[in-house]
Amino acid sequence: MKTLVIYTHPNHQSLSYAFLQEVLRGCEENSNIEAVKVLDLYKEQFNPILVFNENKRRRDMHVDPEFAEYREQLRWADKIVLVYPIWWGRPPAMLMGFIDQMFASGFAYQEHGGLLPEGLLKGKSVVCISSMKGPTFYPLFWLNNAHKILMRKALFNYVGIKRIKFFEFGNMESPRGRHREKLDKVYRYFRKIDR
Template identity: 40%
Template sequence: MNILIIYAYPNQTGFSARVLKTVRENLSSQHQVKVLDLYQEGFDPLLVFNEQNQRRDLATDEKTKKYRELLQWSEQLIFIFPIWWSSMPAILKGFIDRVFAKGFAYEHKGMMPVGLLKGRQAWIITSHDTPKPYARFFQQDYGRVLKRQVLEMCGIKPVKLTEIAYLRGSTPEKREKYLRKLEKMSQAF
């Protein structure tokens, strides 16, 4: 299976980096795995619309061509990122805005969107500092917007969401337990 890990965290020694390392090391060597580290890549998340850059041209923009090719290559996407201000990091939001474009990731048939990235599945791994019950019942995003309003709309199904909640209140032992769980989940691919 072709697996693309999309990683969005700037600290190469933080807990999210440990999550990336754990997932990467526990995927079977039978898989082709590529890691797209948006910060290391220096991905430019800014959308620019003017006479030379129009929204209708996003699906063929040369600046994002290699990212579209990576998505086309992939059969399994794995997103790893922390939740900040109840949402994904801005660099990942910019990646979605610039790469998951109409005409590439989806189109409209009448009023309804039709996904163009069918045949792929995804796993979203998030971490955050909010207690899980509060995040589940009172916050809007925490990875769910990416799952429902982006990936599933683009035809990517099934999408699994794994939340590592209340990280700041966890002990080192609890963090190791999270990583062991991710080891097993990664080995199941």
């Protein structure tokens, strides 16, 4: 199993970075995982701004040479792991800008004139690891589960990915946030997964 970890947080002293380290530690101890690549969007200085003009057309996004390496990483991966904070009820703009530009028609899905397109990333699986200041139940009760619906239905199901696992941790700025317990949970998951 080839695993691509997309890390989206500007601070390497953050809790998100600690989650990244536990993902990597678990993967290293798992014989089912043959290779791991990390894509740190802030370190890469990825430009999240979507641009269309006379030189850059939307219909050509799937072959834009600027993103060829990222497309190849996504093709390569059997499992895509996203590590990010929840800000204002959703992933950071950096990650959303990556999604806007990478999950393009002709690469991630193909229109055939029907109600839904054909997802071109079938067979892959996704794990979303997110943390937030507010309580864990906040997105469910106050935001109608908007974050999970966005990631599962509006994005991954649309491009053909059906196996999606969420670790959505709340109260992470509290000294009673049980950080070590949550970090261990992520580590144990990646140490044992087999697909």
